[in-house]
Amino acid sequence: MAVTAIGKYEFAPKDPVEKFPAPLLFVGWEDHLMFCAPFAVPFPPTLKFGDMCRGAFPGIFGAHPEFAQIDWEKAEWFKSGQPWQPDPEKSLAENGLGHKDVIRFRTPGLTGFKGSCS
Template structure:
């Protein structure tokens, strides 16, 4: 929805990188309605991408019954809405992730509790 201002609308945004301890990264799990929106996490840019599935994501998604069944070799990724193939050995920054980027992952064959999304 567009906005039409009746006067100049100039301000300093409050969500600039400098106002956070680390760049913010939005991470969402497709087809899993138990999580209504992506999580927003401050993650240092030197974090290895592979650490997301091993150390970061289990803390936020690990209690879902599908979590233990994920085949990470088959996960499909999107970055800012576009198909994307990250390198797990490289850092978040080396994978091109910057402040307020959004990544989503889809786990083929897993569509929510008892297939609730299918």
């Protein structure tokens, strides 16, 4: 919805990075409706991207029956809706990720519980 203001619409954000233990990263798994929206997770910018997938994602997405079947080499990544290829050996910051960025991944061949998103 568009907003028309009668004056300048400038204000300090209420959720700057300084208010969190680490920058927030929003992470979502495409085609898996068990998770209706991306998760907001505070990750240190020095965390390697691959360590995030191997270390944190089991606790976030592991309840899904297809999680154990993910082939991370074939995962398709999106940053702010655009195709994106992260380097698993680089940190989140080195991959260009910052506070409140949104990333999503798609897992070819896995289309939700019992193919619910196929």
